[in-house]
Amino acid sequence: xxxxxxxxxxxxxxxxxxxxxxxxxxxxxxxxxxxxxxxxxxxxxxxxxxxxxxxxxxxxxxxxxxxxxxxxxxxxxxxxxxxxxxxxxxxxxxxxxxxxxxxxxxxxxxxxxxxxxxxxxxxxxxxxxxxxxxxxxxxxxxxxxxxxxxxxxxxxxxxxxxxxxxxxxxxxxxxxxxxxxxxxxxxxxxxxxxxxxxxxxxxxxxxxxxxxxxxxxxxxxxxxxxxxxxxxxxxxxxxxxxxxxxxxxxxxxxxxxxxxxxxxxxxxxxxxxxxxxxxxxxxxxxxxxxxxxxxxxxxxxxxxxxxxxxxxxxxxxxxxxxxxxxxxxxxxxxx
Ligand SMILES: Nc1ncnc2c1ncn2[C@@H]1O[C@H](COP(=O)(O)OP(=O)(O)OP(=O)(O)O)[C@@H](O)[C@H]1O
Ligand code: SF4
Ligand SMILES: [Mg+2]
Numbered sequence: 001x002x003x004x005x006x007x008x009x010x011x012x013x014x015x016x017x018x019x020x021x022x023x024x025x026x027x028x029x030x031x032x033x034x035x036x037x038x039x040x041x042x043x044x045x046x047x048x049x050x051x052x053x054x055x056x057x058x059x060x061x062x063x064x065x066x067x068x069x070x071x072x073x074x075x076x077x078x079x080x081x082x083x084x085x086x087x088x089x090x091x092x093x094x095x096x097x098x099x100x101x102x103x104x105x106x107x108x109x110x111x112x113x114x115x116x117x118x119x120x121x122x123x124x125x126x127x128x129x130x131x132x133x134x135x136x137x138x139x140x141x142x143x144x145x146x147x148x149x150x151x152x153x154x155x156x157x158x159x160x161x162x163x164x165x166x167x168x169x170x171x172x173x174x175x176x177x178x179x180x181x182x183x184x185x186x187x188x189x190x191x192x193x194x195x196x197x198x199x200x201x202x203x204x205x206x207x208x209x210x211x212x213x214x215x216x217x218x219x220x221x222x223x224x225x226x227x228x229x230x231x232x233x234x235x236x237x238x239x240x241x242x243x244x245x246x247x248x249x250x251x252x253x254x255x256x257x258x259x260x261x262x263x264x265x266x267x268x269x270x271x272x273x274x275x276x277x278x279x280x281x282x283x284x285x286x287x288x289x290x291x292x293x294x295x296x297x298x299x300x301x302x303x304x305x306x307x308x309x310x311x312x313x314x315x316x317x318x319x320x321x322x323x324x325x326x327x328x329x330x331x332x333x334x335x
Contacts, residue, residue, distance in 0.1 A: 005073070005180060006210050007056070008032045014048075014055045014069035015298040017063060021282045025051040027234040029070075030308070033178065038204065038211040040242065042218060042227030042257075044278050045230040050100055053180045055211075056168035057097055058087045074178075092122050096171035097180040098164075100214075105167060106155040112139075112166045113151035116173055138169040141206075143199055161192035168199065175207060181213045198222055218257060222246060230254045233279060233289035235306060240315040245311045252294050252325050288320070296324040 009031050016023040026048040033039045041049050054060050056072055058079060072079040079090065091097075099105045107115060116135040120126065126134065130172065139147035142165040155163055164184060172181060185193040201224060204211055213224055221228055221242070228245045230238040230253065238251035249255045254263070256274040276293035279285055287305050289295040300320055308316045319325070 004038075004075075005032045006035045006075065007212075008071075008072070008073040009052075009056070010069060010071045012052065012055060012072060013068040014060055014065060015052050015068050016065045018282075020237050023229070024279045024284070025065075025281065026055060028229070029103065029234070029236050031229045031236060031239060033210045033212060035177065035210055036204070036208050037226045038213055038224050040221035040228040041214045041231060042216065042221050042228060043231035044216065046281065047279055048234040049231060050182055051181050052231075053097065053212065053280045054213060056180065057091055057095065058082070058084070060078075092119060092174050094176055095178045095180065096174065096176035098167050098171050098184045100182040100183060100186075106163060107182045108155055109152055111152050112158070116151075116166070116170050118172045134173065135169075138173050139166070141203070142166075143195070144169075144174075149314065161188050164188060164192075168196070168203075172203060172207065172209075176209055178210045178212065179204075180212045180214070181317070183216070184213075185220065186215065186217070192221075200224065207253045221290075230257070233281070233284055233290065236300075236316075237290065237318045238316065239308060244312070244315050248312075248315075250315055250325065251319050252296055252310050252320050252321075253290050255325060255329070256293075288318075296328075313316050 009032065012026055013024070015024040016025055017061045029048070030054055031039060041052065043049055046127065047113045053059065055067055056079065059075045060067065067080050070080070070161065075088065079087065082090070089184040091187040101103050106112070112130060113135050116138055117128070120134050121128070139150055144150050144162060144165055145189070158166065168184070184200070185196050197220065200211065214223065216223060225242045228240060228242050229236045230251065232253050238245065238249065245254065249258055274293055279289060279292060285292050285302070287303045288294070288297070288301045291301040294301065298321065306318045306320050308318045311317045311322050
């Protein structure tokens with residue numbers, strides 16, 4: 001791709017220094033997102049998806065958290081070097097986030113209109129009246145019926161799906177270049193989930209923004225992403241175009257995830273079909289962190305940690321034994 005990168009994360013490490021020890025929540029993560037593109041980030045609970053996004057937003061609670069290493073270049077500017085005042089300008093103006101807990105992100109004592117208007121007034125030089133009209137327009141765009149009425153309602157008067165739409169409206173009200181959506185549909189039922197995803201795709205086309213879509217759910221990722229980063233235990237273990245990743249996974253973990261979902265559909269629990277548990281972040285295994293669950297693990301895997309390497313054009317995997325996986329795939333006659 002010849003376009004300039006919108007965001008370029010290099011070797012990001014974010015740790016939490018707790019009484020029990022150091023949690024290396026994110027430990028050497030790199031990826032990039034181009035304008036107008038959707039990057040999916042997928043992985044089991046605790047692999048560092050939210051900490052990665054909160055690091056980009058510079059919203060890691062400190063202490064105990066700290067960005068220990070790496071750079072986050074946004075339009076060429078390193079966000080890790082900005083102070084909180086500079087960051088506030090970027091948040092909301094250029095980068096918006098839909099948080100994993102929508103109920104806690106909306107303030108129960110203000111109407112949804114007030115909350116969207118507040119976001120607009122902070123970032124745009126418009127009158128209150130104009131901001132109100134923009135809020136109504138935004139509610140219309142995200143598919144809220146009767147927006148003139150809804151704008152004066154409180155969050156508890158709306159259903160979960162509506163609240164999620166309000167969150168999306170809020171996060172889009174400043175026309176961001178990058179939208180980070182952390183599990184935006186997990187709490188919703190399947191029909192609403194499909195509607196929200198469709199909505200996000202159409203808004204992406206309309207506004208030309210890039211999206212970083214975080215989820216456990218490979219079905220969601222397949223539907224919305226251009227490229228995908230698969231995370232495991234604080235690292236990206238596979239990184240590729242969505243078609244290549246699904247058609248021909250090159251990491252045993254991704255392969256395990258895929259074949260734990262017989263049909264690529266929304267289903268969180270099925271990810272647990274990979275035998276064993278996610279390792280304790282206070283006590284990661286030596287070498288490849290997946291070695292305790294990997295059927296291809298060798299002694300080398302228990303000593304040396306593999307780095308991401310390009311195994312096919314634009315397709316990266318962090319595994320010593322991609323060849324063993326290929327043999328297994330050939331044996332089973334499936335990619
Ligand atoms: N404030 C904190 N203090 C200590 N550890 C933390 C803190 N926040 C996150 N962690 C740890 O960092 C690791 C990564 O957490 P993170 O929230 O990024 O996971 P996730 O991939 O978003 O999971 P989920 O799918 O459940 O949302 C976990 O081990 C988590 O316990
Ligand atoms: S490096 Fe070894 S343990 Fe890790 S995924 Fe590859 S084969 Fe499995
Ligand atoms: Mg999370």
